[in-house]
Amino acid sequence: MTSTMDIKAKWYQQNLQLARKSRKKWYEAAERPVEQKDMPWYEANLVAHTETKNKWYEANLAKAVESARATRNKWYEANKNATKPVGTPWYEANNQRYSDTKRDWFKANLEAARSTRKKWYEAADRPVDTSGTPWYEANQGAHAETKQKWYEANLAAARAGQSKWYEANLHADPEAATKQKWYEANLAVVRTKSVKQKWFAENARLARENLKK
Numbered sequence: 001m002t003s004t005m006d007i008k009a010k011w012y013q014q015n016l017q018l019a020r021k022s023r024k025k026w027y028e029a030a031e032r033p034v035e036q037k038d039m040p041w042y043e044a045n046l047v048a049h050t051e052t053k054n055k056w057y058e059a060n061l062a063k064a065v066e067s068a069r070a071t072r073n074k075w076y077e078a079n080k081n082a083t084k085p086v087g088t089p090w091y092e093a094n095n096q097r098y099s100d101t102k103r104d105w106f107k108a109n110l111e112a113a114r115s116t117r118k119k120w121y122e123a124a125d126r127p128v129d130t131s132g133t134p135w136y137e138a139n140q141g142a143h144a145e146t147k148q149k150w151y152e153a154n155l156a157a158a159r160a161g162q163s164k165w166y167e168a169n170l171h172a173d174p175e176a177a178t179k180q181k182w183y184e185a186n187l188a189v190v191r192t193k194s195v196k197q198k199w200f201a202e203n204a205r206l207a208r209e210n211l212k213k
Helices: 004-031 041-082 090-125 135-142 144-170 176-212
Strands: none
C-alpha cells in the first residue's frame, strides 16, 4: 500500500525535473541578446497617433470653423434684435398713465401742505419761555420727599447692620488657640523636613566624593 509520503516524494521529483527544464529554457532565452530596432515601440505608436490626429484635424477644421461662425452669427443677430426698443418704455408709459392723476392729487393737497408747514414754521419761530422751572428740576422736586423718606427708613437698618459687623470684629477669634497650636505643630514638621533635606544633601555629597576616589 502506497503511503502519503511516497506520493509526495514522487510528486516532488516529477515537478523538480519540470522546474529545472523550464528554468534552463528561461535562462537560455535570457542569455540571447535583444534585437534593437531603429525606433522604439512607444515612439512608433506616438508617430502613428500624431498622423491620425493631424488627418482628423484637417478633415474637421472646415466644418468646425463653419459651425462656430454660424453659431456666433445667430447669437449676434438674436441679441441685436432684442436690443431694439419696442414701443414706449415702462417708466414713460407709467408716467403718461398717472401724470394727470398725480397732478390733480398734488393740486388738491398743496394748499393743505403749505398751511401745515406754515404753522410748523411759526410754532418753531416763537421763542421758548425759560422763566419757569426746568423739567428736570421739577421732576426732582416731585420725588424729593419720597427719596428722603426712603433714605431715613433705610438709614437705621444700615447703621444697625454696620454696628453688628463692627462689634463682631472687635471680639477675639474663638479659634485662635487651636490655630496657634496647628501653626506650631506644622512649624515643627517643616523644620524636621528641612533638617532631613540638609542631611540627605550632605550624605549625597559624601557618597559622590567616595565614589570618585
